[in-house]
Amino acid sequence: MSEKRRERRVREQALFTITLISKDTAETHPKIIHHTTEDISLTGAKIHTNAFLPVGSFLKIDLSLTEPPRMISAYAKVRWVKSVYADELFELGIEFVDTSINIIKSLKEHFDKAAIEESPNE
Helix, strand or coil: CCCCCCCCCEECCCEEEEEEECCCCCCEEEEEEEEEEEEECCCEEEEEECCCCCCCCEEEEEEEECCCCEEEEEEEEEEEEEEEECCCEEEEEEEEECCCHHHHHHHHHHHHHHHHHHCCCC
């Protein structure tokens, strides 16, 4: 099977919170707290959560990056959902949408730092 991803992914378990945003109004729903990513790229992430979020859901993600330490906020759309454990744990593919230049810059800096740490010592 060929790789369809546009961007390199970094395997990382970063903590995040989600706010589900209604498509019809500016109303927001309660936050879903303390879940983790499996991997992150400039265009999206694979996340684990105990809440089912349907494909097409529009989200605000607050993501805690460790290197360099910072919190970023981005909007995302759920692209796929997979039940991992008896409809109690879900794996979701999210795509970042309307991402600001500053967020992209923060993610690039984070990925550059992660790439250096993953490199074998010479």
